[in-house]
Amino acid sequence: xxxxxxIGNTTQDVMSKVKKELGSDAIILHTRNIRQPGLFxxxxxxxxxxxxALEETSxxxxxxxxxxxxxxxxxxxxxxxxxxxNLKTDDRIEHEIKAIRTMVESVVNTLDLEKYExxxxxxxxxxxxxxxxxxxxxxxxxxxxxxxxxxxxxxxxVQVQEIVLYNIKDYLDEASPIAYNGKQKxxxxxxxxxxxxxxxxxxxxxxxxxxxxxxxxxxxxxxxRIAAIEQLKVYAEIMNIPIKVIxxxxxxxxxxxxxxxxxxxxxxxxxxxxxxxxxxNEIKELIESVNNKExxxxxxxxxxxxxxxxxxxxxxxxxxxxxxxxxxxEANNLGNxxxxxxxxxxxxxxxxxxxxxxxxxxxxxxxxxxxILIGESKDV
Ligand SMILES: Nc1nc2c(ncn2[C@@H]2O[C@H](COP(=O)(O)OP(=O)(O)O)[C@@H](O)[C@H]2O)c(=O)[nH]1
Ligand SMILES: [Mg+2]
Numbered sequence: 001x002x003x004x005x006x007i008g009n010t011t012q013d014v015m016s017k018v019k020k021e022l023g024s025d026a027i028i029l030h031t032r033n034i035r036q037p038g039l040f041x042x043x044x045x046x047x048x049x050x051x052x053a054l055e056e057t058s059x060x061x062x063x064x065x066x067x068x069x070x071x072x073x074x075x076x077x078x079x080x081x082x083x084x085x086n087l088k089t090d091d092r093i094e095h096e097i098k099a100i101r102t103m104v105e106s107v108v109n110t111l112d113l114e115k116y117e118x119x120x121x122x123x124x125x126x127x128x129x130x131x132x133x134x135x136x137x138x139x140x141x142x143x144x145x146x147x148x149x150x151x152x153x154x155x156x157x158v159q160v161q162e163i164v165l166y167n168i169k170d171y172l173d174e175a176s177p178i179a180y181n182g183k184q185k186x187x188x189x190x191x192x193x194x195x196x197x198x199x200x201x202x203x204x205x206x207x208x209x210x211x212x213x214x215x216x217x218x219x220x221x222x223x224x225r226i227a228a229i230e231q232l233k234v235y236a237e238i239m240n241i242p243i244k245v246i247x248x249x250x251x252x253x254x255x256x257x258x259x260x261x262x263x264x265x266x267x268x269x270x271x272x273x274x275x276x277x278x279x280x281n282e283i284k285e286l287i288e289s290v291n292n293k294e295x296x297x298x299x300x301x302x303x304x305x306x307x308x309x310x311x312x313x314x315x316x317x318x319x320x321x322x323x324x325x326x327x328x329x330e331a332n333n334l335g336n337x338x339x340x341x342x343x344x345x346x347x348x349x350x351x352x353x354x355x356x357x358x359x360x361x362x363x364x365x366x367x368x369x370x371x372i373l374i375g376e377s378k379d380v
Pocket of ligand 2: 197222228268
């Protein structure tokens, strides 16, 4: 199965490209309107994106038509929603501009850089960081620490910037994506509802299965809604990855036995309310039932930082918990990534930047994120 993404000015344009390149057997996984990439691309023109899958053998034809129906049905619903959204594009842009203006004004009005009693060439970075969503106290602590450590008297602007960037990179720390080390590994995806656990799991599974040829299995413990099981099953079928559904914790032993030959087993879990200790305990029991595991907590990058803090604390019982920041494409800035790394030691494994499976996921580029945080680069 080949999965490919096409982009053009209109749906018609894109569809004719798809047909020309892949023929009419291609399965449309989804169609949607996108803005040109770029965190601050509010004013860039709309494009249409179509993600298509093409089966390379014919034996799965029947299965594919089932998927096609499922996907098309969902697509139809999605497109209807998109149409409604398009009607309101002007309103939305106006709303976004208002939100940005309020944000900038509130920062400009409250930030009195002189109160910090720092050299101006340093205090300006507090302003840059806060404009990019870094909490003022976090920005202040990072910058004032530099001021205490380094004598800036003989440094020019470029050198000062380098020093600031070096410090931010140090807080952000090296990324820690999933690595296969020759021994079977079980990867759990946990987190609140709707943050992108299932989509992210599918993206990562695709990387390991389709791109790197590892043998992969999927388990879903999210049996809360039929749609949740179906969602992962569709991805599993498209990627030809076996999947087991576990309804209670003991089912995982059977699933593990079945997957004894797999290199990597990805486990999807139900969205948990981090304030509900019973729900968190269930996750704990599930994770503790297997060895050789890694747990990745998916955190929506647009969530307010106090909530993010609370969520991470609730999952802190998990050893070597890693973080995935999702929906970075929907975030106004990347401040929460630095805020989080300032308070917590958890490594970041991935960031996700869109709904497309498998493309919209990246190992965070710390260099680039640091530059964005001080306003030196705009695209992630
Ligand atoms: N914009 C955007 N949407 C995403 C991203 N990741 C997931 N989504 C969407 O968020 C919604 C919920 O995702 P899902 O994987 O079902 O979340 P889960 O409940 O945590 O499993 C779906 O509509 C996804 O397409 C992302 O990185 N960016
Ligand atoms: Mg899910």
